Amino acid sequence: MQHARAAARRKPFPWHVVVFLAPAVLIYSAVMIYPLAETLRLSFFDRTDEGMRFWVGLVNFERLFLDSHWADQFWNALANNFYFFVVHMLVQNPIGVLLAALLSMTYLPGRTFYRTAIFVPAMLSVVIIGFAWKLILSPIWGVSETLLGLVGLDFLFGPWLGKEGSALTTLALISVWQYVGIPMMLIYAALLAIPEDISEAANLDGVRGMALFFKVKLPLIWPTIGIISILTFIGNFNAFDLIYAVQGALAGPNFSTDILGTFLYRTFFGHQLELGDPHMGATIATAMFLIILVGVMAYLWGVQRHMRRYQF
Template identity: 70%
Template structure:
């Protein structure tokens, strides 16, 4: 007797088609268009194929390389701030809010998450007002507690500006890792925690020995999201410091460098080909970082099935 044929699940393609078409039109095609544009340059007769010359110019030409490496280092420091400050504090807040004995947990979750939904323009303008040495409230608040001598024009000094913007970004987005870790903690079975309590593992010891190993995959996902988000950053720097990313390009990151190069700004004439080259480098950096996580870190993380 002939084996029955498996039914063709055509409905899967029907349901996926709209999402695939939209994603292809707004993500895949522009990506390949950007990569293609980075391989061309301007000649007397129009666009000419130059291969990887634009990448060599970006990386090794003194006129371009100094700006590129400066922006790349600033981007890296911006990412380090989020990894070292935002994610550990987000994990700590999630651990505190997951305590069933904590009162007003819903209010705290909402208050911490609200800045995440605010516009970058609002956040940037508000913090410029707060930290302004002329009319900001920060000097007055520090003066009230006798710490006025600690105040500096943090957004106006090269050595402080990028770190200050990084901490502002941490304040705005700390709710995202907090909520993701909070959801992961709530998914841990109560039976497992009760068994740990029977063995005398409670409090912080329970978090370090039981909960933390179980949420490591979630922490890994948050780290990847932080990496991708920070190397795509643009809005806060632009809203706060402008396209020139002052003072003296000390807050210039790849996003603002790309904006000035592609569209032009003030006396700088836009160069779409070099702009596409910078965008391609950003894509390659993010791709390498995500691949390192997927193939070298995620495969080593323990996964627990409940």
């Protein structure tokens, strides 16, 4: 007993842990934590015409949530953001699961080709994606109308990106098209990690085909789907680039594609005659941060904790 205590006393402070952690901690603090703290701080200030900064407390937040001009834009952007997220959850992730299931079939010629082809858009720049889709969907030069015409559906064609009713859905689907490869890859990896003997045992019990997927494999990949959902949530609520590339900072028509990211950009950097307002911008950024934080926490406590994990 005494011997052990002496050993504990003699054990030196683990400096090597500090040294090994230091680079990551320093870099992460400098590029993530410091800017985040600075953003939070900025949101409690305002400035005069001469550029002097002064403390205002919660006035910026009061304006954002209660002043009808700011509040209307904020709730509109938030609602659009939720819609953008829902489209991804309902379209991107199920298609991702489906594609992963197809890819993991035992006999599939050209598997690597499909896998690569579907993943390629996720690696392209959003500016290229935005430009290409704008051209494809253009009512003047675009090929969509002709392509729809080949199957006799050209009456369905419209200037989708220019109509309030369809612009956001169109953009969400472009984004789905771009990023569907990511859930596909993650789920494909999860499916490959399921040991063969589980499928074999299920086979012996008479479970085959679709039933094998839904009754055996799907429950095993729920945790991965959960992670994908939360990544989609974070990605969508931080989204900005595609909307900006296709519709510009005013997120037209009539703000129907305005999401929190474009609203933040417009406020922070200004637009045309509107001068940038870093303090209201920081306020919006803080609100976005809180929304994402609440969403992620709700998920971690509400869903992830209750999820059952299987040991293989």
